[in-house]
Amino acid sequence: MKALVYHGNKDIRLENREKPIPELNEALIKIKYTSLCATDIEEWQYGPLWIQSETPNLLSGKMAPLVMGHEIGGEVVDVLNPKNRNFIGKRVAINNILVCGICYWCKSGHHAVCPSMAVAGLSADGGLQEYMTWPVTHLVPVPNNVLDKHISLSEPTTVAVHGVRRSNIKPGDKAAVVGCGTIGLLTLQVLIASGVEVIALDIKEENLKLAQIFGAKEVIKVVPNDDSLTEKILQFTNGIGADYVFETAGAERTPEIAINIAKRGGTIVLLGIYTRKPKFDFNQIVGLEKTIIGSVASSINDMSFAVKMIGNNKINVDPLISSTIKLSNVIENGFAKMLHKDKNIYRILVDPS
Ligand SMILES: [Zn+2]
Ligand SMILES: [Zn+2]
Known part of the structure; x- marks a missing residue:
């Protein structure tokens, strides 16, 4: 073979x-x-x-x-x-x-x-x-209604489920998802299915279109070196900032963006894998008491939950x-x-x- x-x-x-x-x-x-x-x-x-x-x-x-x-x-x-x-x-x-x-x-x-x-x-x-x-x-x-071609996608869905589980986010909270590739778009769907309001950020129009189809409340197109991002997030969150930010892009600058747009006392979940070392100001975390959580792989029950969500059409x-x-x-x-x-x-x- x-x-x-x-x-x-x-x-x-x-x-x-x-x-x-x-x-x-x-x-x-x-x-x-x-x-x-x-x-x-x-x-x-x-x-x-x-x-x-x-x-x-x-x-x-x-x-x-x-x-x-x-x-x-x-x-x-x-x-x-x-x-x-x-x-x-x-x-x-x-x-x-x-x-x-x-x-x-x-x-x-x-x-x-x-x-x-x-x-x-x-x-x-x-x-x-x-x-x-x-x-x-x-x-x-896998339940009968899940198509053969959808089964393998339960693995990245599991990664998203694990990140959301690690965050301890609650229904009604406001989250931002930085990076709307596969993991970002799955994280966004897990969050929405959990009753969370989501703002999606990406540099690509096409990714944001899908984020909208999947139910994002707001989408923001990220332009390199744009200083108005935090301002835009504040507008969408009554001047507070995002309660939780999920960073899934794994790029050099995206952790910094994620930390900046989290509210004072907010939580940032890092799901990206970084091939280049990102730089950011640690005083943003110290001075504003932000929490950073790393999330990788999954725990034992995350995949059965992911498969169930795909079977129930909560995740497309x-x-x-x-x-x-x-x-x-x-x-x-x-x-x-x-x-x-x-x-x-x-x-x-x-x-x-
Ligand atoms: Zn993978
Ligand atoms: Zn062990």
């Missing part, structure tokens, strides 16, 4: 691999679609950043070369343990994060920072192949699918396209069959 394998910086290869064989508590999954995410492109161009490349991961026992792809939907076609036979034929979203369950952080419920964490596509073989194996405990069955992932391609041309029609600076791409789905 075909698999897209990460060997190192700027070195990904389409290879032929043996179909994997499940271990006792694993399932064999036929992949329906795996979506490409900016993280994949960053690993290719600037990595290895998250991809395990020096020592094998403690939980998976794996390191590069690894099969890429961490946003995965498929169907269980086999299990080894007869106890798990009820999984066969089920369509599932892959909860791509394995944690040890025994460390200080896992025991205190903070699974997203388990030091032994293994992630499919980063520290274990992922979904850019025809079949993969994964523990049945980490398969989230369909407009976030920009194209569907075959695994055989994933490098030229997927990775190379997403690298383009002016790309208007949210997610590209890869069909590995």
Whole structure:
């Protein structure tokens, strides 16, 4: 079977691999679609950043070369343990994060920072192949009304759910979302579904149009070096500022914008992954008693909640699918396209069959 394998910086290869064989508590999954995410492109161009490349991961026992792809939907076609036979034929979203369950952080419920964490596509073989194996405990069955092509989008939705959960935001609060790419637009939808009023900020008209369709109360087009942003936010928030700001762009200047537009005493949730080191004035945080929260990955229940929200039509992932391609041309029609600076791409789905 075909698999897209990460060997190192700027070195990904389409290879032929043996179909994997499940271990006792694993399932064999036929992949329906795996979506490409900016993280994949960053690993290719600037990595290895998250991809395990020096020592094998403690939980998976794996390191590069690894099969890429961490946003995965498929169907269980086999299990080894007869106890798990009820999984066969089920369509599932892959909860791509394995944690040890025994460390200080896992025991205190903070699974997203388990030091032994293994992630499919980063520290274990992922979904850019025809079949993969994964523990049945980490398969989230998908309701019948969810289309095959929507399943893999439950992974970025999980990231959004986790960020909103970390913030402790309440219905009726006012939030700003800085950056309306895939994670931003999903965060915005999770917030709106939670009864929060959202102001969306982005530099691209097209992203703001979608933000509006998804229910943003206000949208603001960000122009580089525009000093009036804080003023605009104040206008929309009765002169107070945003109660919460979710930074999802991961750009050099966006954390500064996020901190500036949060109200005095407000909270900023950073969901972006920064390839360049942002600069900002820490006195903004000290003097105005703002709180900054980092959010990455997910906790154990975040994905089942994400799948439920997609199933209940609270989250619309369909407009976030920009194209569907075959695994055989994933490098030229997927990775190379997403690298383009002016790309208007949210997610590209890869069909590995
Ligand atoms: Zn991703
Ligand atoms: Zn742990």
